[in-house]
Amino acid sequence: MKFDLNNFLLAVSFALDYIEKDVFGLALNHGKRVAYDSLMLGKRLGMDEDDLADLVSLAVLHDNGLSEYISAQHARALTKPTQFENVKDHCIIGERNVENYPFLREEKTIILYHHEKLDGSGLFHLRGSEIPLKAQIISFADYIDIRFDSSKMYGEYKNRVKEHIVKLRDKKFSPAICDAFFDEINRASYRLDQEDGNIVNAINRYTPQKYMIMDYKRVREISMIFSRIIDAKSKFTGRHSKGLSEKAGAMAAFYHYSEEKTIKLHIAADLHDLGKLLIANDILEAERKLTTDEFAKIQSHTYYTRVAMERISGFEDITEWAANHHEKLNGKGYPYGLAAKDLDFNSRLLGCLDIYQALTEDRPYRSGMGHLEGMKIMTDMADGGFIDKGIVKDIGEVFAYRGKEKIK
Ligand SMILES: [Fe+2]
Ligand SMILES: [Fe+2]
Numbered sequence: 001m002k003f004d005l006n007n008f009l010l011a012v013s014f015a016l017d018y019i020e021k022d023v024f025g026l027a028l029n030h031g032k033r034v035a036y037d038s039l040m041l042g043k044r045l046g047m048d049e050d051d052l053a054d055l056v057s058l059a060v061l062h063d064n065g066l067s068e069y070i071s072a073q074h075a076r077a078l079t080k081p082t083q084f085e086n087v088k089d090h091c092i093i094g095e096r097n098v099e100n101y102p103f104l105r106e107e108k109t110i111i112l113y114h115h116e117k118l119d120g121s122g123l124f125h126l127r128g129s130e131i132p133l134k135a136q137i138i139s140f141a142d143y144i145d146i147r148f149d150s151s152k153m154y155g156e157y158k159n160r161v162k163e164h165i166v167k168l169r170d171k172k173f174s175p176a177i178c179d180a181f182f183d184e185i186n187r188a189s190y191r192l193d194q195e196d197g198n199i200v201n202a203i204n205r206y207t208p209q210k211y212m213i214m215d216y217k218r219v220r221e222i223s224m225i226f227s228r229i230i231d232a233k234s235k236f237t238g239r240h241s242k243g244l245s246e247k248a249g250a251m252a253a254f255y256h257y258s259e260e261k262t263i264k265l266h267i268a269a270d271l272h273d274l275g276k277l278l279i280a281n282d283i284l285e286a287e288r289k290l291t292t293d294e295f296a297k298i299q300s301h302t303y304y305t306r307v308a309m310e311r312i313s314g315f316e317d318i319t320e321w322a323a324n325h326h327e328k329l330n331g332k333g334y335p336y337g338l339a340a341k342d343l344d345f346n347s348r349l350l351g352c353l354d355i356y357q358a359l360t361e362d363r364p365y366r367s368g369m370g371h372l373e374g375m376k377i378m379t380d381m382a383d384g385g386f387i388d389k390g391i392v393k394d395i396g397e398v399f400a401y402r403g404k405e406k407i408k
């Protein structure tokens with residue numbers, strides 16, 4: 001399949017940007033604005049098309065390690081955006097997460113060093129040309145977006161930003177990058193492009209179109225990266241997407257699915273809870289009955305899974321299967337209230353498996369149920385008309401060999 005990597009990234013990464021908005025109070029779309037700035041600076045510095053396409057991917061993903069970092073630091077209150085800049089962990093985790101990402105150039109350590117400064121004052125104390133150029137650009141763009149408001153980049157405000165950066169020129173940031181930035185902010189479209197409603201189109205307009213011919217197997221490698229980011233968001237559900245994907249594989253084997261259909265089902269399972277990145281952890285991790293407001297927020301997660309995935313060409317059926325996992329046959333599910341006639345087999349299958357996975361996985365406040373106990377609840381739901389009876393029976397059969405043993 002012809003696969004537009006950057007299109008895919010932009011589609012799914014809008015969820016990443018919510019983490020920073022929720023946790024650190026950064027304006028929404030931080031990752032995208034960093035990508036826009038990086039792209040424009042890279043162009044002015046004469047990078048070629050492959051480097052520019054990679055630079056956009058890297059910039060969009062630069063803080064991907066935050067979800068895991070946040071959950072690891074859950075007990076600690078981190079509230080100011082500047083606090084996380086001083087933490088190496090999100091750089092190390094982020095670099096590790098993109099290890100298998102199909103970049104066009106074989107170049108490592110960009111995300112690892114995205115907080116380095118020319119004078120060695122960064123997290124790893126690299127200096128000058130020891131810092132890869134792409135990392136220098138992202139570091140600069142990140143610095144700008146955390147401290148300044150691109151929508152005000154004109155008149156007196158623009159002059160103040162310039163004065164600020166002039167002082168750092170050749171100290172924290174390379175003169176070439178600073179000068180390219182001064183040229184950039186002189187055009188009105190710089191601030192207009194970065195408005196929330198325009199930013200995706202602007203990045204698409206200026207990013208070299210680099211399609212890759214990829215089979216679904218290769219795409220799966222990327223969806224697994226996101227599965228890991230999603231699971232890492234909360235230690236309460238730390239293996240949920242991975243576990244679901246494994247079970248989906250077992251069911252696909254049971255139904256003798258073709259290899260391609262199996263991989264597509266895996267991708268749907270990897271990404272099914274993508275929209276959870278938009279939901280604050282105190283709701284995801286509530287150990288009590290949710291309030292009406294909180295439940296309304298939870299209901300939005302599959303809506304956003306669909307919003308992100310439906311933009312990806314080649315993902316039409318994968319999107320259906322992933323985004324319908326909380327719909328019910330009797331129309332009592334969410335967010336669309338779809339009914340039996342709208343739910344294809346794999347949507348029903350993922351819906352059932354998601355329940356089975358949730359029931360049988362351990363949570364910090366309770367251990368997972370055994371197979372039989374979980375099946376009892378699911379059979380009751382099937383009898384009540386909520387989920388597919390036949391599939392529930394098949395799940396009972398496929399995982400029965402584990403008997404009473406807990407399936408995690
Ligand atoms: Fe960062
Ligand atoms: Fe950042």
Ligand SMILES: [Fe+2]
Nearest residue numbers: 272273325326
């Ligand atoms: Fe879900």
Ligand SMILES: [Fe+2]
Nearest residue numbers: 240272273354
């Ligand atoms: Fe789920």
